[in-house]
Amino acid sequence: xxxxxxxxxxxxxxxxxxxxxxxxxxxxxxxxxxxxxxxxxxxxxxxxxxxxxxxxxxxxxxxxxxxxxxxxxxxxxxxxxxxxxxxxxxxxxxxxxxxxxxxxxxxxxxxxxxxxxxxxxxxxxxxxxxxxxxxxxxxxxxxxxxxxxxxxxxxxxxxxxxxxxxxxxxxxxxxxxxxxxxxxxxxxxxxxxxxxxxxxxxxx
Amino acid sequence: xxxxxxxxxxxxxxxxxxxxxxxxxxxxxxxxxxxxxxxxxxxxxxxxxxxxxxxxxxxxxxxxxxxxxxxxxxxxxxxxxxxxxxxxxxxxxxxxxxxxxxxxxxxxxxxxxxxxxxxxxxxxxxxxxxxxxxxxxxxxxxxxxxxxxxxxxxxxxxxxxxxxxxxxxxxxxxxxxxxxxxxxxxxxxxxxxxxxxxxxxxxx
Numbered sequence: 001x002x003x004x005x006x007x008x009x010x011x012x013x014x015x016x017x018x019x020x021x022x023x024x025x026x027x028x029x030x031x032x033x034x035x036x037x038x039x040x041x042x043x044x045x046x047x048x049x050x051x052x053x054x055x056x057x058x059x060x061x062x063x064x065x066x067x068x069x070x071x072x073x074x075x076x077x078x079x080x081x082x083x084x085x086x087x088x089x090x091x092x093x094x095x096x097x098x099x100x101x102x103x104x105x106x107x108x109x110x111x112x113x114x115x116x117x118x119x120x121x122x123x124x125x126x127x128x129x130x131x132x133x134x135x136x137x138x139x140x141x142x143x144x145x146x147x148x149x150x151x152x153x154x155x156x157x158x159x160x161x162x163x164x165x166x167x168x169x170x171x172x173x174x175x176x177x178x179x180x181x182x183x184x185x186x187x188x189x190x191x192x193x194x195x196x197x198x199x200x201x202x203x204x
Numbered sequence: 205x206x207x208x209x210x211x212x213x214x215x216x217x218x219x220x221x222x223x224x225x226x227x228x229x230x231x232x233x234x235x236x237x238x239x240x241x242x243x244x245x246x247x248x249x250x251x252x253x254x255x256x257x258x259x260x261x262x263x264x265x266x267x268x269x270x271x272x273x274x275x276x277x278x279x280x281x282x283x284x285x286x287x288x289x290x291x292x293x294x295x296x297x298x299x300x301x302x303x304x305x306x307x308x309x310x311x312x313x314x315x316x317x318x319x320x321x322x323x324x325x326x327x328x329x330x331x332x333x334x335x336x337x338x339x340x341x342x343x344x345x346x347x348x349x350x351x352x353x354x355x356x357x358x359x360x361x362x363x364x365x366x367x368x369x370x371x372x373x374x375x376x377x378x379x380x381x382x383x384x385x386x387x388x389x390x391x392x393x394x395x396x397x398x399x400x401x402x403x404x405x406x407x408x
Binding site: 121124125126128147150151154155157158160161162163164174175177178179181182185186187190191193194196197198200201202203 | 328332355362364365379383385386390395401404405407
């Protein structure tokens with residue numbers, strides 16, 4: 001059986017990538033990788049659904065046992081993508097989505113050169129700031145910090161194979177699904193098929 | 205306004221590309237280029253719908269006036285893709301499909317490096333022969349000739365960016381549509397957008 005695709009989705013905070021990913025899982029049945037973290041659960045977060053919540057010792061132990069595809073430390077907390085789930089799902093032929101930061105995405109690409117990297121963005125910087133402000137729950141300071149973080153992440157955009165503008169949720173979800181569907185038809189993934197077809201036809 | 209995409213669809217005789225193209229036009233509203241030819245109309249063929257039927261003099265005159273994007277001579281007949289329709293549709297922002305032979309496709313790609321080349325194929329050589337035989341209308345000799353032609357065309361497969369297997373019509377049509385949809389999100393087509401976003405965010 002053909003292995004499933006590994007799909008890495010990143011994007012600016014405020015570009016709505018979380019919602020896009022949820023819809024991809026719901027509408028099209030993609031497998032979603034759940035990250036592990038040492039940060040404390042926020043209200044309403046469920047262990048094993050939002051994150052796997054780990055102690056720092058547990059997390060470090062998993063690092064030692066090669067338990068993560070990628071991991072990183074932000075401020076005082078660890079975040080990582082558990083290897084087992086991803087590899088098992090792909091072996092079953094299921095397409096797996098990782099929703100991770102740009103740095104993590106680069107690490108994944110190094111280990112899995114076939115991974116499909118998709119970056120979700122707003123129409124422009126103005127729209128991004130409006131969306132961050134629009135939540136109404138954040139202070140100017142937090143918004144500025146997020147915009148600064150977005151500027152850092154933007155440097156990685158050109159490492160992504162596809163850039164999808166999320167100005168319409170339905171269309172954005174459909175476009176990302178289309179990108180994944182079309183992937184398996186790329187010439188580069190069908191070199192063996194082309195060679196076999198040529199051989200069969202010449203022998204006919 | 206953004207120009208429409210130029211989509212070139214080729215494939216083996218018997219792989220069902222004609223049906224796929226008809227469905228793409230019907231289901232998704234793509235603009236379809238109608239070829240010009242000097243061969244005589246077959247029963248039921250309508251001028252301007254199946255082909256533009258031209259005399260050899262008319263056709264040669266159009267060649268002299270740069271009226272074709274690509275043209276070729278097969279056996280005693282000329283075939284060509286009228287330039288005007290394609291360029292006008294693209295300028296209107298419409299995606300245009302050309303259903304043409306491999307050699308014509310190579311000519312188009314040289315003139316329009318952004319053209320999207322898609323090759324439609326059957327599951328394998330055996331399935332192709334069965335489909336050709338299955339029509340029941342062709343002699344062994346004609347089938348052999350088509351298979352020989354397929355072997356020649358197979359040499360061009362690796363020049364196509366996407367290879368789509370037509371083992372299920374609905375899925376094939378949906379896959380080709382997905383490939384076209386995803387095209388505009390490719391990194392290579394968004395270099396300017398990435399640069400603008402970076403600049404805007406740094407200035408924020």
